[in-house]
Each structure stands twice: as C-alpha cells, then as structure tokens.
Amino acid sequence: MPKENMTRYAILGLLASGCTSGYEMKHTIDTSLNHFWKISFEQVYPTLKRLEAEGLIVEEVTDGERKQFALTENGHVELERWVAEPSVELPVQRNDLLLKLYFARHVSKDVTM
Numbered sequence: 109m110p111k112e113n114m115t116r117y118a119i120l121g122l123l124a125s126g127c128t129s130g131y132e133m134k135h136t137i138d139t140s141l142n143h144f145w146k147i148s149f150e151q152v153y154p155t156l157k158r159l160e161a162e163g164l165i166v167e168e169v170t171d172g173e174r175k176q177f178a179l180t181e182n183g184h185v186e187l188e189r190w191v192a193e194p195s196v197e198l199p200v201q202r203n204d205l206l207l208k209l210y211f212a213r214h215v216s217k218d219v220t221m
Contacts, residue, residue: 115151116159117207117211121207123165130152134147144210145206162182163180188215195208
C-alpha cells in the first residue's frame with residue numbers, strides 16, 4: 109500500500125491557521141514548522157492544486173493576480189478526521205504527531221481528547 113502524502117494535511121492545517129497564499133504557507137513552514145515538518149516550495153503549489161481538485165480548498169484571485177486559498181467545509185472535515193487518526197510512526201524530519209498537535213487548535217476539543 110502506498111504511503112499517504114502528509115503534505116496535504118500540513119497545507120490544510122496552514123489554511124486553517126490563516127495562511128492564505130503559497131508564500132505565507134512557505135514562510136510559516138520555514139519559521140514555525142521547520143523543526144518537525146519540512147516542505148519545499150516546489151511541493152506547495154502542486155499540493156494546493158490537488159486539494160482544490162478534491163474539493164477540499166478553493167482558490168480566489170485577489171488584487172488582480174494574487175492567488176489566495178481557503179478551506180471548504182470538506183477541507184475542515186478532512187483536517188479534523190486526520191488529526192483524530194492515530195499516528196503510527198514518528199520519523200525525525202517529518203513528525204506527523206507534532207504536526208497534528210500544532211494544528212489541533214483548529215478542530216473540536218472532542219477530537220483531541
């Protein structure tokens with residue numbers, strides 16, 4: 109079975125945190141998540157396109173050409189489902205348990221207890 113792409117959940121969590129552009133996401137990754145989750149800039153936009161195709165986010169163009177993104181209701185549900193799911197492995201550079209803890213504030217308390 110192929111390994112699940114956890115970058116998608118990092119992007120969903122970043123959107124829930126208020127990062128609305130790829131630039132803001134990469135900045136937050138580099139300054140806040142970098143200790144336990146690394147994502148290259150080249151991963152951000154392809155992941156955004158996949159999430160949009162799945163109906164988990166929507167793209168909005170503002171200021172003429174600036175792209176911004178927002179979670180859909182399905183995106184919130186998917187983030188909450190993922191945070192509630194137990195982590196099975198704890199790698200060093202990409203620790204999904206720490207990533208879940210970082211974004212747990214954006215889901216209901218029932219999920220995190």
